[in-house]
Amino acid sequence: MILRSNANATHEPLAEINITPLVDVMLVLVVILLVMAPMLSRTLHIDLPRVAASTPEARDHAVTVSLDAHGKLSIDGRDLATDQLEPTLRLIAARSDRIVVNLHADRSQPFGAVANLLARIGHAGIAHVAVATANEGQRN
Template sequence: MISRSNVKDTDQPLAEINITPLVDVMLVLVVILLVMAPMLTRTLHIDLPKVAANAPEARDHAVTVSLDAHGKLTIDGRDIAADQLEPTLRRIAARDDRTVVNLRSDQSQPFGAVANLLAKIGHAGIAHVAVVTANVVPRN
């Protein structure tokens, strides 16, 4: 037989979780987020230095790849389709392994387009690439 004790429900230990400290911590985190959010949207304006450099020397094995503002590609002034760039450069590199590609890109082109060109040039087997900038000031 089971004996019953005279224990009331109020004598049982409380099995509840006290969430007050949890709420306090969450409110502090929300306040920190609200204070930090405006600081994360501020940007810094950085003026990059201008480079004073000599003009690159003319080479017999240099090829210039240009990307204009409209996305048109040229190799040494001749228009070329984007899908023909890599095979054309591969043929040029096969003729002369010292081939250097001078890459010119319009300032309005996104970095992704320029990075894509660099990848195609690398896949074509060109080891030396020079990025031509517009802010080259000749030294006296």
């Protein structure tokens, strides 16, 4: 406790708050904020390409693989057994290295089935796969 020592000497405690440590802490916090603010505002700027409409691949270079709601697999509208997918796609890929597979999968199919289908397409040697989606306003 700090006592006053003046001519009146009433020996009352000094009721003033020392704000120097508070100001020191606040100045340190302001400096930290000023140093960290530029780091927090850095973002990765990616200039994405702009296209008016995507042009579909030429018919002889595109293959459509479909998986319907019942798990039935087809290539270009022809039904196919699941174990025949890879050999069939290997034969198609052997004709051209520009083959693009357009994958149409029913939304009711679980992700595991679609991921398995993507893996099989990749094992067949197809490098380019496009997953077909519908626009939000479009109805099937």
